[in-house]
Amino acid sequence: xxxxxxxxxxxxxxxxxxxxxxxxxxxxxxxxFNESKSRSVFTGxxxxxxxxxxxxxxxxxALALSVAIALISALISxxxxxxxxxxxxxxxxxxxxxxxxxxxxxxxxxxxxxGVSLMLLFVAYRGFxxxxxxxxxxxxxxxxxxxxxxxxxxxxxxxxPYVIFNVSPKLRQLDVRMYEAALDLGCNPTxxxxxxxxxxxxxxxxxxxLICITYSIDDFIISYFTCGNLQTLPIAIYSMTRKKVSPExxxxxxIIFLVILAIILFTNHMDSRKYRRDQQRG
Amino acid sequence: xxxxxxxxxxxxxxxAAFIIAPLIIVVYFALTDSAxxxxxxxLMTIGRYSTVFARxxxxxxxxxxxxxxxxxxVGYFLSRLRTSKQHIMQMLVMLPMWMNFLLRTYAWMSLLxxxxxxxxILGLVGLGPFEMINTSGAVVLGMVYNYLPYMILPLYTxxxxxxxxxxxxxxxxxxGMGKILTRVLIPLSVPGIATGITMVxxxxxxxxxxxxxxxxxxxxxxxxxxxxxxxGNSYNYNLGSAMSLVLMVIVLLCMSFTSSFDEEDMEGVV
Numbered sequence: 001x002x003x004x005x006x007x008x009x010x011x012x013x014x015x016x017x018x019x020x021x022x023x024x025x026x027x028x029x030x031x032x033f034n035e036s037k038s039r040s041v042f043t044g045x046x047x048x049x050x051x052x053x054x055x056x057x058x059x060x061x062a063l064a065l066s067v068a069i070a071l072i073s074a075l076i077s078x079x080x081x082x083x084x085x086x087x088x089x090x091x092x093x094x095x096x097x098x099x100x101x102x103x104x105x106x107x108x109x110x111x112x113x114x115g116v117s118l119m120l121l122f123v124a125y126r127g128f129x130x131x132x133x134x135x136x137x138x139x140x141x142x143x144x145x146x147x148x149x150x151x152x153x154x155x156x157x158x159x160x161p162y163v164i165f166n167v168s169p170k171l172r173q174l175d176v177r178m179y180e181a182a183l184d185l186g187c188n189p190t191x192x193x194x195x196x197x198x199x200x201x202x203x204x205x206x207x208x209x210l211i212c213i214t215y216s217i218d219d220f221i222i223s224y225f226t227c228g229n230l231q232t233l234p235i236a237i238y239s240m241t242r243k244k245v246s247p248e249x250x251x252x253x254x255i256i257f258l259v260i261l262a263i264i265l266f267t268n269h270m271d272s273r274k275y276r277r278d279q280q281r282g
Numbered sequence: 283x284x285x286x287x288x289x290x291x292x293x294x295x296x297x298a299a300f301i302i303a304p305l306i307i308v309v310y311f312a313l314t315d316s317a318x319x320x321x322x323x324x325l326m327t328i329g330r331y332s333t334v335f336a337r338x339x340x341x342x343x344x345x346x347x348x349x350x351x352x353x354x355x356v357g358y359f360l361s362r363l364r365t366s367k368q369h370i371m372q373m374l375v376m377l378p379m380w381m382n383f384l385l386r387t388y389a390w391m392s393l394l395x396x397x398x399x400x401x402x403i404l405g406l407v408g409l410g411p412f413e414m415i416n417t418s419g420a421v422v423l424g425m426v427y428n429y430l431p432y433m434i435l436p437l438y439t440x441x442x443x444x445x446x447x448x449x450x451x452x453x454x455x456x457x458g459m460g461k462i463l464t465r466v467l468i469p470l471s472v473p474g475i476a477t478g479i480t481m482v483x484x485x486x487x488x489x490x491x492x493x494x495x496x497x498x499x500x501x502x503x504x505x506x507x508x509x510x511x512x513x514g515n516s517y518n519y520n521l522g523s524a525m526s527l528v529l530m531v532i533v534l535l536c537m538s539f540t541s542s543f544d545e546e547d548m549e550g551v552v
Contacts, residue, residue, distance in 0.1 A: 010355075010359055013355055013356075013359070014356065014359055017352065017356050017430075018374065020427070020430075021374075021375070021378050021427075021430065021431075022378065024386060024389035024390055024393060024427070025378060025381065025386070025389060027389060027392070027393060027399060028385070028388075028389045028392070031392070039392035039395070039398065039399075040392065040395075040397055040398050040399045040401075040402050041402070080292050080293050080296065081293065083289040083290065083292060083293065084289065084290045084292070084293030084294075086286050086289050086290075087286055087287050087288065087289035087290025087291070087293070088290050090286050090287050091287055091290070099290070099294070099297075102297060102301065102302065103297070103301075105301055105302075105305070106301055108484070108533075108537065109530065109533070110484055110485065110487075110488030110505075110529060110530075110533055111485070111488070112488050112490065112505050112508055112509070112526070112529075113308070113488070113526050113529065113530055114304075116308065116508060116512055116522065116523070116526050117304030117305050117307065117308045117526070118300065118304050119512060120304060120307045120308060120311060120519065120523065121300070121303060121304040121307055123519070124307055153300055154300075156296070156300075157296070157300040157301060160293060160296065160297075164293075214380070218380075218382055220382070220383070220384060220491070221491075224513075225512065225513065233382075234382055234384060237382060237384045237385060237388075238384055238491075241384060241387075241388045241391070241495065249385070249388060252385070253381065253382075253385040253388075253389070256381060256382065256385070257381055260377065260380045260381065261377065264373055264376075264377065264380075268369070268370075268373065
């Protein structure tokens, strides 16, 4: 009897916590179909907010910019980070430890500090460029870099450490003898690397790439300090929340939630299929 | 393997230029005035904002404590489920985290505001309207809501390593609920608790969005102050850098505290 009560209590608690997590999202989804602009009274069903969302050029431009920055920065971060992981793995213990500790900085630092410090760097650069141009008497050094260049630099900076920490463990698990066998069979080191080491690292590199994309698309704070006049999607969302009126933002939330849900269900499905296949193979 | 140290060169250059140099510049700005002369004035001026710093620390600490209390049972219950179910539940915990936190906080704005949904529902039973938004309580709520998954996940991970037979052994030896909690579950999940505390406290103490959206103008936090110095009306890079420096020290202290706590207790247990 006591056991039964305990189970019921346990389930009730879980339901409570999960409703706490999901009710706000559900409310937003419901009100994305609301006819009036009210955020608390449901007056009737409409899809107008979805339609107007897809003609809202501010949102669409911001989305395009976010996707572009995510793809470019993730690509560069993955290449630079993978190279770094390989390089670091061949270093001595001391320098490896030092570099790893420094790489943790952007991960453990509050985002606002990463953002502010990069902003200061770019401001300092602007001063330097002005001084250099004045000295040379010509506009040889680009002065106004706030915008795409600064956003890319910022995103790459906070992404690369995640790549390194994703790829390094895989690199340690790697069997050196495979690589040596490739050399013995006549590969030169570059060939051996791309034919033997890379395929082994590929899953880790791919997941690092995906992590970079999600962090980049989701980042608000660091972009906020380094974007200049450009608007990424989170920054556009922020400016929409300041205006407090448009139910388009609810429509946008609902779409984003559904996209994420679809991605998660899909990867989960793939995982379980792979798991079953591996099981069958024994 | 082969000597490929040079492959790390691009990253090392990048790290020096865009991770280390910016932090050095923050320290430089914090210790100079607008003309570039050395001064400690910026750090001294911070004393004037001690209420804001105190508020940030208190609100973040309260939010962290609430997260810990709420998340502890969740982590435990999750870790006792069947493996296949655990997977799905873990996804369910993570799913809200993947949504942009601005949107999640915005959802709470529409729930809490004066003509918001909660007040309307309460109005049906003849209660309220309550003043919920623009209070420090709303800021804490926003922090708890946004960072709860960061507490649940490490606790859950730590607790999956607790063998059910250990709990049963304690039961067989006559331990009640309270004893099992204080003598078995909490000591064994200390690494998860330490990680969870850092993962909630650090973003909570440095936030400026949650306080702005849910706290109105009257609940400024450290993050708001810093943002005001760099992009807002105050516009004082030197003061802003000094504040950032103090915030960094607070975060480092918090992290060294949790990590030392973690090790000590682990030694006691193992």
